[in-house]
Amino acid sequence: MNGFALLCRVQVLALVNSLAPERQGSKRRSRTTRLALAGVVAIALGALMAAYVALMGMGLVAMGLTEVIPAFALVVGSLAGIVFAFMKARGTLFGLADWDHVMSLPISRRAVVASRLGTVFLAAIVLSAVLMTPLFVVYFLNTPADPASIALAVLSIPLAPLAPVSVSVFAAFGVTVLTVRFRHANIAYIVLALAFFTLIFVGAYALSFSAGTASDPAAKLAAFGSVASAMGAGLTALYPPAAWACEGIISGSALPFVVFAAFSLGVALACLEIMQRLYLPINGLLASKGGARDRYTAERLRERRSGASPFRAMMNKEFLTLIGIPSYAFNCLFGYILMVIVAVALSAMGMRELLTSGVVDGVEITDEAVRAYASRLVVLIPWVYVFCSGMCPSAACSVSLEGRAAWIMSTAPVPPRTILGAKLATNALPVAVALAISAAVLLISGEAGVLQALEIIVLGFGVFYLLVNIALAIDATSPNFVWNTPNEVVKRSMPIMVTVFGGMAAAFGGGFACWMLMDTLGAAAAGDALNLGLGVACAAAGHLVFRRLCHRTVLFTR
Amino acid sequence: MNAQSAPEVPILAIDHYQKRYGDAVAVRDLSLEVEPGDIYGFIGHNGAGKTTLIRSIVGVQSIDGGNIRVCGIDVARDPVAAKRLIAYVPDNPDVYEFMTGIQYLTYLADIFQVPAGVRTERITELAERLELMGALGDAVGSYSHGMRQKLVLIGALLHEPRLLVLDEPFVGLDPVASHELKLMLGELASRGSAVFFSSHVLEVVEKLCNKVAIIRGGELLAAGPTEQVRGDESLEAVFLDLVEDPEHPSNTGQAAQPTTGNARPNGRSHLKGMK
Numbered sequence: 001m002n003g004f005a006l007l008c009r010v011q012v013l014a015l016v017n018s019l020a021p022e023r024q025g026s027k028r029r030s031r032t033t034r035l036a037l038a039g040v041v042a043i044a045l046g047a048l049m050a051a052y053v054a055l056m057g058m059g060l061v062a063m064g065l066t067e068v069i070p071a072f073a074l075v076v077g078s079l080a081g082i083v084f085a086f087m088k089a090r091g092t093l094f095g096l097a098d099w100d101h102v103m104s105l106p107i108s109r110r111a112v113v114a115s116r117l118g119t120v121f122l123a124a125i126v127l128s129a130v131l132m133t134p135l136f137v138v139y140f141l142n143t144p145a146d147p148a149s150i151a152l153a154v155l156s157i158p159l160a161p162l163a164p165v166s167v168s169v170f171a172a173f174g175v176t177v178l179t180v181r182f183r184h185a186n187i188a189y190i191v192l193a194l195a196f197f198t199l200i201f202v203g204a205y206a207l208s209f210s211a212g213t214a215s216d217p218a219a220k221l222a223a224f225g226s227v228a229s230a231m232g233a234g235l236t237a238l239y240p241p242a243a244w245a246c247e248g249i250i251s252g253s254a255l256p257f258v259v260f261a262a263f264s265l266g267v268a269l270a271c272l273e274i275m276q277r278l279y280l281p282i283n284g285l286l287a288s289k290g291g292a293r294d295r296y297t298a299e300r301l302r303e304r305r306s307g308a309s310p311f312r313a314m315m316n317k318e319f320l321t322l323i324g325i326p327s328y329a330f331n332c333l334f335g336y337i338l339m340v341i342v343a344v345a346l347s348a349m350g351m352r353e354l355l356t357s358g359v360v361d362g363v364e365i366t367d368e369a370v371r372a373y374a375s376r377l378v379v380l381i382p383w384v385y386v387f388c389s390g391m392c393p394s395a396a397c398s399v400s401l402e403g404r405a406a407w408i409m410s411t412a413p414v415p416p417r418t419i420l421g422a423k424l425a426t427n428a429l430p431v432a433v434a435l436a437i438s439a440a441v442l443l444i445s446g447e448a449g450v451l452q453a454l455e456i457i458v459l460g461f462g463v464f465y466l467l468v469n470i471a472l473a474i475d476a477t478s479p480n481f482v483w484n485t486p487n488e489v490v491k492r493s494m495p496i497m498v499t500v501f502g503g504m505a506a507a508f509g510g511g512f513a514c515w516m517l518m519d520t521l522g523a524a525a526a527g528d529a530l531n532l533g534l535g536v537a538c539a540a541a542g543h544l545v546f547r548r549l550c551h552r553t554v555l556f557t558r
Numbered sequence: 559m560n561a562q563s564a565p566e567v568p569i570l571a572i573d574h575y576q577k578r579y580g581d582a583v584a585v586r587d588l589s590l591e592v593e594p595g596d597i598y599g600f601i602g603h604n605g606a607g608k609t610t611l612i613r614s615i616v617g618v619q620s621i622d623g624g625n626i627r628v629c630g631i632d633v634a635r636d637p638v639a640a641k642r643l644i645a646y647v648p649d650n651p652d653v654y655e656f657m658t659g660i661q662y663l664t665y666l667a668d669i670f671q672v673p674a675g676v677r678t679e680r681i682t683e684l685a686e687r688l689e690l691m692g693a694l695g696d697a698v699g700s701y702s703h704g705m706r707q708k709l710v711l712i713g714a715l716l717h718e719p720r721l722l723v724l725d726e727p728f729v730g731l732d733p734v735a736s737h738e739l740k741l742m743l744g745e746l747a748s749r750g751s752a753v754f755f756s757s758h759v760l761e762v763v764e765k766l767c768n769k770v771a772i773i774r775g776g777e778l779l780a781a782g783p784t785e786q787v788r789g790d791e792s793l794e795a796v797f798l799d800l801v802e803d804p805e806h807p808s809n810t811g812q813a814a815q816p817t818t819g820n821a822r823p824n825g826r827s828h829l830k831g832m833k
Binding site (some may be wrong): 186297300306308313317320324403404405410412413 | 616638641650652654667668691692696
């Protein structure tokens with residue numbers, strides 16, 4: 001038990017430290033400050049999420065659907081940890097960096113697996129608490145509060161995610177076992193996971209707009225209400241344990257809740273038992289990097305094509321990095337998919353229909369207003385692409401991502417311009433292509449004119465180019481080569497924050513400024529001019545930042 | 559191991575080199591020269607400053623004082639030209655894990671602009687000698703420490719460097735590979751290049767190197783032809799004698815005098831002069 005407690009402590013510390021990872025040479029006080037800052041950000045995000053679901057709960061109350069709230073809470077709480085568990089299982093339960101060390105400890109395998117699985121469950125429970133608590137508060141404020149019901153609601157919070165998270169762990173295990181046998185296991189894993197995320201995104205998007213075809217606000221509300229009600233019934237039908245828990249919470253009856261609790265705990269214990277039995281085979285398979293390998297021969301070497309220039313070789317290497325590190329790919333490739341999804345969605349559904357659906361960001365937009373401002377609304381589309389292109393920040397952390405192999409970059413007989421240029425080009429070229437494809441889709445579908453299509457490319461690329469060069473400058477000036485997992489630089493580093501949040505801020509701020517300009521001058525052409533001018537100016541500024549960086553940077557590893 | 563010709567410019571010339579980490583001086587006022595055909599051993603205890611100097615030679619870190627020239631090219635002023643002549647094998651062979659062995663070697667060959675025919679010939683020869691050919695199609699992530707070390711060695715020798723710098727190159731190598739590496743270093747030196755490497759294995763340094771330098775606390779204690787540095791004793795005895803000498807300035811905490819080790823036949827006498 002002592003060993004188990006120690007392992008749990010290590011796992012929790014690792015989880016906490018991952019929010020503000022240690023950096024080479026950082027002082028203890030600065031680490032404490034970063035941890036405190038990360039804690040404040042996490043609490044702020046949690047508060048935002050809680051406020052958002054509380055508002056949704058109040059919306060359900062306003063629609064007279066108070067009895068749906070427990071089902072909604074249980075479904076949200078159950079599903080919240082699924083993506084997290086899927087992503088975290090690989091690296092926490094299998095494919096461990098410290099596999100040899102962990103297995104050499106005088107602690108039972110069951111304790112090792114329990115401590116690691118426990119961390120995944122704990123994170124999911126925290127997330128479910130953030131999402132379920134506000135919904136239950138709203139529910140009990142609007143129904144007679146029965147102590148038994150309240151107690152069962154509280155108990156449901158840690159129990160709700162257990163079964164879905166277990167299933168998610170099995171899914172991650174299945175995908176890993178499947179993909180590790182392929183020669184290009186990482187690519188297979190990335191493709192399957194991106195398909196999974198795209199499906200979730202498109203599903204949520206379709207659901208959001210499924211109630212929004214009516215033009216009369218009252219009809220829209222009714223339609224949304226019936227959809228919410230159907231969703232509640234449908235989801236509890238899809239996941240019966242949620243229905244058992246709901247029955248217990250609503251009626252205060254213990255029996256159905258005990259069945260729910262037994263089911264949830266049973267699945268979690270089964271997950272522990274199965275995973276501890278599969279622990280050695282899966283990790284052995286991952287440690288051996290898959291199945292049988294081809295023996296390389298001198299003949300195959302002679303068949304290889306001739307060489308490339310240093311710049312092209314470095315670009316190839318950057319692409320290999322992108323598909324070779326799954327978390328890097330997930331973080332930097334989804335923006336490209338999003339660009340195309342937005343173009344296809346706008347083309348398929350029609351911009352005016354989307355805008356009159358009444359559910360865009362919860363803002364009521366009347367048909368008359370849409371007709372009056374249609375030409376101006378089109379001018380805002382490029383700002384959506386500013387948002388999307390900010391989500392493709394592969395160059396932003398590419399210097400730090402060299403990691404302990406950074407000596408190769410530092411000893412390469414090429415100037416910083418070639419090294420940084422290859423990193424930038426590997427990011428900028430696909431962004432330009434994705435923007436061009438999106439603009440072409442919108443142009444062909446008639447949702448955007450030639451000018452707007454051009455604005456999408458110029459503004460989307462210009463703002464991206466400036467932001468990513470600023471981020472690259474930060475990364476090259478102060479790189480972190482001593483990370484323990486790539487997540488430390490591809491998800492939580494300052495350069496990534498600059499690109500992603502900079503893109504968001506630019507999209508909302510720029511879109512608002514553009515709208516205000518058009519409103520003030522009374523002409524959509526003013527917006528077009530602003531978009532094109534700003535796009536070109538940002539691209540030029542980005543290039544200046546890059547030139548300055550190349551002249552000043554030496555790319556030492558220390 | 560002798561140079562085929564005697565060029566005027568040494569392959570490596572370190573002149574009053576100094577490196578600090580914050581307030582701490584890691585290496586102070588160190589000078590030495592490496593001539594073509596030299597296999598130069600660089601020995602010292604942990605934290606003596608061996609890796610610090612090596613990292614500055616190969617351009618991985620900055621220089622705080624003095625200068626380092628490779629074939630007459632100042633490493634700090636024209637790093638790209640200097641790096642074209644150098645190959646580096648670090649103490650930890652960390653390589654991009656997502657690449658296969660052959661992808662890594664092709665990448666290096668492209669970076670150093672090794673012609674296609676030449677690279678194929680060299681990779682084949684070196685990989686077969688180090689028994690790595692069969693694994694070149696596998697991801698580096700699946701390699702053992704020794705296999706990574708072999709891969710980095712092959713990559714270092716691909717462009718026929720004028721100066722090969724190695725930091726603890728024998729760690730992790732199996733006996734066969736270790737033997738092959740010694741032969742390869744000798745062959746490279748016999749073609750007019752130079753090898754400069756750090757090691758804790760004094761027997762290897764004594765047998766392999768024609769010149770040796772001993773560093774302690776960031777100061778050069780002795781440098782010169784191996785026979786002269788060790789005199790009638792073993793290199794191990796000389797090393798222990800030097801680093802444990804309580805009267806030596808580096809051991810008494812006195813300000814260091816400029817130390818030189820220009821690889822001229824002044825080894826033992828130079829060392830005595832220091833005392």
